[in-house]
Amino acid sequence: MISRRRVISILAGAAALPMLGSAASASVVNWRGIALGANANIVLDHPNAELLLDKALLEIARLEKVFSLYQANSQLSVLNREGELKVPAVELIDLLNISDRIYQETDGAFDPTVQPIWALYAQKYAAGSVPNQSEIDAVRAKIGWSNLSVSPEMISFNKPGMALTFNGIAQGYIADKVAGLLRQEGVDNVLVNTGEISAIGFSPSGAPWPISLANGGRKLELTNAAIATSAPTGTFFDLDGTVGHILDPRTGLPSGQWQSLSVIDKSAARADGLSTAFCLMNKAQIQAVSGAHEVMFGAPTSV
Structure with missing residues (x-):
């Protein structure tokens, strides 16, 4: 089955941790695994790093049971299958509220109800x-x-055949939640990469977290910020590599005005959702969206 998980163009500089020296490595854990179908990475600098990492991984697993499209009993899968979900998780309501704001700001370029058209392709x-x-x-x-009805008691669809996907925002949301959990546990310095990155504090070297954008090789340094990247041609539906995976919910067609586009924001969820929508928007439309985010444009594309 074709996966909607995009190819993420962000490589954390934490991959170079062995170069940081023994003094830094004594309290550093560098975990690599999978979250929501994407490569994931947590770099944690804390004396109780192993115990805290276990808590972080449990949080990822808990949130996957809410947002995963591929776990049959996740809350999202139940909602899509049955058309309604009683007593939804607080996190599901929260992410729907974040999504609603981005939907309004981008004039519908970001719309999680796009899932049926993606499934068709x-x-x-x-x-x-x-x-x-x-x-x-x-x-x-x-x-x-x-056509989506949302309350703390129930989420429901007002049309038959509707379905949601959070593949354009859930990775960032989970990065935020894991980073927030670790901060509550007293962690000052951590990098959480669940497909999108939340960089808290500083790297084990004492410098800001080094981030490399794979497309173009741009080097960044982040502290207390998040970054997300979208690329319409990062994944293709067809074997020839001509039909990109980002579909415009307003037309139902594959689209994308940028080969790749990255957004920096305080919130990884917001950066994730905006980067998804901005791929479908021209520069003037993108610049009209207010906020403290920063946008890094890749080359224009004719996709």
């Missing part, structure tokens, strides 16, 4: 065919942020 290309316009139009009728 995945199924068609996996079967060796291409979705035609009538099929796309039929599925587009199931998309619409206004």
Whole structure:
């Protein structure tokens, strides 16, 4: 099955930790694994790093049971399958509120109800065919942020066949939650990379966390900030590599005005959602979105 997980163009400088020396490494844990289907990395500098890492991994696992599209019993999967979810997790309500703000700010370029159209493309290309316009139009009728009802007691769809995906924002949200958990535990310095990065404090060398953008090789230094990158052609539906995985919820078509685009913000969730939407927007539209974020543009693309 084709995965909607994008190829992340961010490589944490923490990969060079062995070069930091024995003095720094005594209290440093550098964990690598998988979270929400993406490569993940936590670099934790603390005397109780091993114990705190266990807590962080339990938090990732807990949140995957809320947001995963691939765990049949996750809250998101139940909602998509049944059309409603009673007593949703607080985190699910929280992420829907964050998503709503980004939806409004980007005039619908970011819309988690895009999942049915993505599923159509995945199924068609996996079967060796291409979705035609009538099929796309039929599925587009199931998309619409206004057709989602949300309360602390229940989330429900107002149209049959609707479905949500948080693959354009959940990685950043989980990075925020894990970083927040560790800060509550007294951690001042940690890098959390769950596909998007939250960099708290400083690296074990005492300098800001070094980040390299794989596309273009730009070097950054982050402290108490987050970064997310989206690339329309980071993953393809077709074997020829011509149909990118970011679909415009407003048209139902593959799109993308930038080969890659990165956003820096205090919140990894916000950086994640904005980077997803900004791929579908021109520079003037992007610059019209207010906030403290910083945008790093890749080359324009004709996708």
